[in-house]
Amino acid sequence: MARAQDTGRGPARLRSRRDLLAEGVLAAGALAATTPLASAERSRTRGLPKRSPAAPRDLVSHGRFGLGVASGLPQLDGAPLWTRVDGIDRRGRIWLEVARSPDFRHVVDRRLVEVRPETDFTVHHLFDSDALGPGEELYYRFATRHESSPAGRFRTSRPPDSREPVRVAFWSCQSYQSGYYTAHRGLAHEKDVDLVCAIGDYIYEKSGDKDGPRTDPLPNAQLLDEYRAKYRLYKSDRNLQAMHAAHPFVAIWDDHEVESSYYNETEGNRQGATPRIPFPKRRENGYRAFFEHLPLIRFRHNRDRIYRRIPLGRHAEIFLTDLHQYSPSASPDCSGTPSAGPILLGPCPNATAPGRSLLGANQRRWLEDGIAGSSATWKLWGTSMMLMALDSANHWTLDIGEWSGWEWERNLLAENLHRRGVKNIASFSGDIHTYFAGTWTTTGRSDGKPVGPEFVAGSISSYTIAENFKQNGVPEAEAALLVERLPENNPHLAYVNSTRHGYALATVTPEELRVDFRSPTSTRDPNARVETLARFSVENGNPVLKVVS
């Protein structure tokens, strides 16, 4: 979908992503392997750009850009641009070049940026320029004296009154060893994506999944260098690099960026590992590596804050939340309840105890007031955990590791939003490694008043529930059958798929929110292609989703 530019400046039409790919623009390896990009990769500039000013004495001469490039949340006149230089051991400077054309003939600016050992040689440069206006398509790359990075692309943000359609992808759960990043390659090729939101488990602190197609040699991250090594391993994947090069990116963490099921400074599930440092220090290490290796600019006065609102023109605003840093209450104490694979079987009365909170009071107030006060047509909430209840035939809660373990806060928030008459809210979540779509209500169940649809994307590569059961000796088909019968006891669910991986792609227009579940046919075949699993539509003013196909 090519869009008309509505900035009042520049050409009247932006080229579509398809045009760009055909031109062989985005020189990232995975794309290069499957598109005409191969020639672009071969011919890209090596090292110092031509026509550069004299090289300074501290220009980095060697080193490689082995983790590619990435762009963060676009601004009206720029964007945060990220890379990492491998193979150097001291501070220095590298070139950053931003251009209007993919061949870098029409350069907007070329500037020197610093690389420092304190940030593991990662670079976060907030590029802005008076020469730029809203909605402009731009290309960027970094260079040492002898090496050039692959090129990335970003678009400056839309003006607040933009009426253009908005397209946002949501995904979670990116275990490296469990599968190839075939979904990421598909996502890199999606057209006109305004933003990719990773909503949890960008890394896994423990290399747990067995029998995957790849190996994670880093058993359990606790020290800073171990978390950094995790990001380097994950980001070495060329399909992930291609996704970052193609689209602006933002992320929130779930638990595995530090430790499974931790809350605040309370340790979670060690999964058999012996602690080597106090948990608060471990959390600090996990947070630091997260910010170093993703294209995020930290809040100046609240450096570990990740919750934020992201306006995307007149019709969409995204709210992203943090369910781990501020939660005063750990997982519900359901001691004595049996557990099967990733699903914890209730009953668990503590889940409804008043005061139990994931968000913490301040973030909850910020979220409720933000959504209620937003002037955007559609309010999209990215929450790392699933909101809707999952009940068994005997009314036990099945998933207390999700929002169902914090029913009091979930339902309070839903009641308040309903009472305040907020229209057109949709939530996007993950973590449970299963695709679900349904209606989020004031009780979490079909007996409540509908607040909005919820779209739960399956894991992008981590084992699905069915695959996890298989690891525990339960046949995959049997597990899938168990999960796919859930709507019988949970009529608020309209769709379930427990065997596939992928992401959710939301397209927002004034009249409609459309969501496609996009999934590779396999994460074990590196050449698998992405297809559409299901399509949903939500009409302006009606909180109940429609399954289109």
Ligand SMILES: [Fe+2]
């Ligand atoms: Fe996960």
